Each structure stands twice: as structure tokens, then as C-alpha cells.
Amino acid sequence: MNGFTDPNHITDPTDFKTTSIPKIFEIDSLLRCHICKEFLNAPMLTSCGHTFCSVCIRKCLMHTAKCPICSKEIRESNLSRNVVLEQLVTSYKIIRPDLLKKLVVKQDQQQNIIDKQPEVIDLDDEEDEGKEEEEEDDDDVEEEIIIVEETKKRKNSSSIESMFKRQKKEDRKPNPNTGVCPICSKVYPLEELQTTHIDACLANPQPKSEPPRLEKTIKNSSSSPFSKSFFQPKENINNYKKLTKLDYSSLSTPQLKTKLSKLELPTLGTRHELETRYNEYLILWNANCDSINAKNPKVLRSQLAKWESSIKVKFEGDKKLDKDGWKELIKKARESLKKDPVNTDNEKNDARGEIDCNQHGD
Amino acid sequence: MATKRLMKEFSLIKKEIKSNPEYSNVIFLEPLDNLFEWRCILKGPAKTPFEQGKWELSVQVPEQYPIQPPKLKFKNKICHPNINFNTGEICLNILNQDQWSPAWNLLSTAVAVLLLLQNPEPTSPLNIDIANILKLNDKMAYDSLIRYYTYRFGNAEI
Numbered sequence: 001m002n003g004f005t006d007p008n009h010i011t012d013p014t015d016f017k018t019t020s021i022p023k024i025f026e027i028d029s030l031l032r033c034h035i036c037k038e039f040l041n042a043p044m045l046t047s048c049g050h051t052f053c054s055v056c057i058r059k060c061l062m063h064t065a066k067c068p069i070c071s072k073e074i075r076e077s078n079l080s081r082n083v084v085l086e087q088l089v090t091s092y093k094i095i096r097p098d099l100l101k102k103l104v105v106k107q108d109q110q111q112n113i114i115d116k117q118p119e120v121i122d123l124d125d126e127e128d129e130g131k132e133e134e135e136e137d138d139d140d141v142e143e144e145i146i147i148v149e150e151t152k153k154r155k156n157s158s159s160i161e162s163m164f165k166r167q168k169k170e171d172r173k174p175n176p177n178t179g180v181c182p183i184c185s186k187v188y189p190l191e192e193l194q195t196t197h198i199d200a201c202l203a204n205p206q207p208k209s210e211p212p213r214l215e216k217t218i219k220n221s222s223s224s225p226f227s228k229s230f231f232q233p234k235e236n237i238n239n240y241k242k243l244t245k246l247d248y249s250s251l252s253t254p255q256l257k258t259k260l261s262k263l264e265l266p267t268l269g270t271r272h273e274l275e276t277r278y279n280e281y282l283i284l285w286n287a288n289c290d291s292i293n294a295k296n297p298k299v300l301r302s303q304l305a306k307w308e309s310s311i312k313v314k315f316e317g318d319k320k321l322d323k324d325g326w327k328e329l330i331k332k333a334r335e336s337l338k339k340d341p342v343n344t345d346n347e348k349n350d351a352r353g354e355i356d357c358n359q360h361g362d
Numbered sequence: 363m364a365t366k367r368l369m370k371e372f373s374l375i376k377k378e379i380k381s382n383p384e385y386s387n388v389i390f391l392e393p394l395d396n397l398f399e400w401r402c403i404l405k406g407p408a409k410t411p412f413e414q415g416k417w418e419l420s421v422q423v424p425e426q427y428p429i430q431p432p433k434l435k436f437k438n439k440i441c442h443p444n445i446n447f448n449t450g451e452i453c454l455n456i457l458n459q460d461q462w463s464p465a466w467n468l469l470s471t472a473v474a475v476l477l478l479l480q481n482p483e484p485t486s487p488l489n490i491d492i493a494n495i496l497k498l499n500d501k502m503a504y505d506s507l508i509r510y511y512t513y514r515f516g517n518a519e520i
Contacts (some may be wrong), residue, residue, distance in 0.1 A: 034465040
């Protein structure tokens with residue numbers, strides 16, 4: 001099961017195709033990286049005007065110095081950060097689940113539209129209904145759908161507004177049990193702030209970049225995602241210096257090892273392993289430098305370790321899921337479909353179809 | 363990166379393959395018992411001599427995907443200027459490292475193979491005989507030979 005992600009967390013733009021505003025599909029897909037298909041993480045603008053995750057485009061350029069979309073020649077040194085977009089992605093990611101929840105058209109509502117239940121038809125002339133041929137009936141249905149959608153939109157927009165209003169209120173009246181840390185200006189529970197946090201914050205200025213796992217804090221930062229970079233620009237940018245590529249041919253193995261140990265990386269393994277380790281860390285590190293919310297080097301090192309172990313497993317030819325592992329995965333996916341109210345019946349059918357097909361495939 | 367992206371592609375394919383008419387000739391595209399080996403079934407595009415035929419392709423996804431391209435091979439025999447008759451190897455520029463782009467995905471690759479069926483490229487052949495017939499512009503021989511092989515071998519099942 002190594003490396004397999006939780007199927008619950010797989011989101012894609014088509015989630016919005018079944019909602020009352022299917023156009024959000026476009027926005028959702030525009031905010032994603034063309035390489036990893038995830039939401040842009042530390043987006044970088046190329047000289048040809050396309051945008052990718054920092055990690056993805058750096059990995060890609062290591063192989064071929066071409067833009068993956070227009071295949072123009074580009075260079076890693078010409079990449080530039082796209083800060084507004086990163087903030088946009090951050091705030092969109094936070095509202096996405098709510099947005100999806102509010103906009104999803106319930107199955108029975110859809111059915112109403114298709115079945116032309118009286119409530120909906122009342123909007124039209126009843127006389128026409130009986131006389132018209134089937135084709136024109138279809139037109140009626142379309143009009144009805146539009147009407148229903150419009151009323152829904154109004155309703156939804158008002159509820160989205162109220163969502164924001166509520167948040168603003170929260171900002172004005174901060175929870176009495178929390179306080180803002182004077183050093184890293186993040187919100188913590190008072191108790192933690194008074195006892196442990198300030199000491200930790202003073203001792204190690206890095207935790208700023210590590211967002212505390214508190215929902216309150218995330219919400220607060222979401223209401224003003226740009227304020228951070230506007231008011232404290234120097235703190236987040238250039239805390240870390242970029243690493244440079246190494247010229248391996250002129251570097252002896254001990255020299256390479258000292259380079260690695262300076263970065264607190266393991267120095268075990270063959271020469272080839274050392275080089276790939278440095279290359280991967282170089283990409284992770286430089287991409288991290290591009291992010292507004294740069295992570296602690298410790299996090300990067302654990303990411304590197306994870307990556308390395310996943311590679312090793314594959315080298316040993318153990319990449320295959322055994323039958324049980326695969327079945328387990330399908331079971332999980334099925335359960336998540338059941339649990340998740342967002343998914344429509346349609347998808348469930350698809351999932352069933354898929355399992356059937358798999359049995360044939362075996 | 364590869365596993366996460368493949369999971370994403372799989373969930374997208376499940377939704378798109380039936381609903382989007384663009385993919386109507388990709389009948390089946392699903393992983394086998396791991397995410398790095400997929401099975402694909404293509405239907406011959408209408409108005410070509412491949413019409414009515416169904417071919418199974420094996421799709422091998424490298425660890426470095428999407429930086430590196432997937433490897434596609436026809437499993438049942440197909441008669442086409444750019445496909446090796448015996449091995450099923452496909453000569454398609456986007457399947458080469460230098461032409462591949464990480465912005466492509468498995469579904470778009472399958473569509474690219476379908477486009478190759480419609481638009482053969484006789485200047486870089488893997489099946490010299492049929493390529494020569496095409497070069498000589500013998501439309502009737504080309505169509506009928508392909509139709510024969512489609513009838514004979516183009517019968518993969520889901």
C-alpha cells in the first residue's frame with residue numbers, strides 16, 4: 001500500500017459538473033497544475049506565460065528544458081513566483097468544500113426537474129403542456145432548469161455571503177479563549193500561548209512557517225490571506241537561501257558527503273544514491289523557497305526520506321499491490337462514495353461497473 | 363507523485379469516459395492489479411477501415427510518470443503503417459521522451475493513438491508493406507487489406 005493516498009482526498013474539477021453552477025469546473029481546473037493535476041503549490045510563472053507547481057516544473061526541467069504546454073524552451077533561472085495566484089489557490093482551497101456542499105444539486109431535486117413534477121411545471125402554461133409535441137416539451141424542460149438554477153444561485157450566493165459575514169464577525173470578536181502570539185502573530189489557545197508557545201517561538205523563529213493545527217487559525221488566515229505578505233514581507237521571503245546545482249564530475253564522494261551532512265541529510269548509500277538524494281532535496285528545497293508558507297527544513301527532510309523509501313520499494317520490484325491490497329483499496333473507494341454526500345448515484349454506478357470490469361480484467 | 367496523479371486520472375476517467383463524446387472510442391481504460399499497469403480497449407474510429415474493430419492495448423506507466431511517457435503496445439494484431447504487426451509496437455512521436463509532455467495524460471494518449479489510426483504516417487513506417495501500399499496511393503488495396511485484418515484480429519473483449 002506504500003504511497004497510496006486516501007481515496008477520500010481525491011478531488012477533481014468534474015466534482016462541480018453536477019452542481020448548480022457547473023462553470024466553476026473551469027475555475028477549479030485553472031487553479032490546478034498541469035503536471036500533477038493538484039492545486040498549484042508555490043506556483044511559478046514560466047517565460048512563456050504558463051504556470052506550474054514549483055516542484056513539478058523543476059523536476060520537469062531537469063529532464064527537458066521545454067514548457068510542458070507549449071514546448072517552448074524555458075530555463076529554471078527564468079521562473080518567477082506568482083504570489084497572487086498562490087494566495088488565490090490558498091483561499092479557494094479553503095472554501096472549496098463549503099462551496100461544493102452548498103452548490104450540489106440533490107439527486108431528488110434533479111429527478112424533479114427531469115420528471116417535471118407539478119411544482120416546477122406550475123411556472124409554465126398548463127395548456128401548452130398537453131398540446132405541444134415532445135420536442136417542444138424538451139425546450140420547456142430546459143427553461144425550467146434555468147429558472148430553478150437561477151433561484152438556486154440566488155439562494156447560494158446569499159448563503160456564501162453569510163458565510164463570509166460570519167467570518168468577519170469572528171474576526172471582530174475574537175474567541176476569549178485564544179490570543180495572538182506577539183512574535184509570530186498567529187492565534188493560539190490562551191493556555192498554550194502562556195505556557196509553552198511564546199518560549200518555543202522565541203527560542204526558534206521557524207515555527208512561524210509551520211501552521212499550528214488549529215482550525216481557528218486556519219480560518220483566520222483565510223479571511224486575510226494576503227495580509228501576511230503585505231505587512232510582513234521580509235519574514236516569509238528569503239528566510240531560506242536557494243541551493244545551487246552541483247557539478248558532480250568535479251566533486252569527490254567525501255566532498256559530496258560533507259555537502260549532504262551540512263544540509264543534515266543522510267550520507268549513506270552509493271554514489272548514485274547520494275546524487276539522486278541531493279537532486280531531489282535541491283528541488284524540494286528550492287520549491288519550498290518559492291512558497292509563501294515555507295515549511296521547516298525538518299518537514300522537507302521527512303518528505304525526502306519518504307520519497308527515498310518509496311523509490312527503494314520500487315527498486316525491489318515490490319511495487320505490485322497484492323490481490324488483497326487492491327481489494328482493500330476498492331472497498332475504501334466504495335465506502336468513501338457511500339459516505340460522501342457530494343457524490344451522485346451516477347458515480348456509484350460507475351464504481352460498480354469498474355469493479356465488474358476488474359474482475360473481467362483478472 | 364506518480365501514484366497520486368494516477369489515482370486522480372483513474373477517478374477522472376471513470377467519470378469522463380462514458381459522458382464525454384470525445385472519448386467514445388476509448389471503451390475501456392483501467393488499471394490492472396497495480397496503478398502502473400493499465401489495460402485499454404480502443405474501438406476503430408468510424409469512417410475508417412478500422413471501423414468495427416476492437417483492440418486491446420497494454421499500458422505500462424514508468425515510475426517517473428508524468429515526467430516520462432507511458433509505454434503503449436497493441437496486444438492483438440493490427441495492420442497499420444505505424445504499428446509493428448508482430449510486436450504491436452507503436453511509432454508515435456508523443457510516446458517518445460523528447461516529444462512527450464507531462465501535461466498529457468493516459469486518456470489523451472489513448473486518443474492520440476486513435477488519431478494515429480485515422481491519420482497514418484507512411485514516412486516513418488513500422489509495417490513497411492502496408493505503408494508502401496499507402497505511399498502508392500492504392501486506396502482500395504489499403505482499405506480492403508486493413509478491413510480483412512480488422513475482421514480477422516480486431517475482436518478484443520472487455
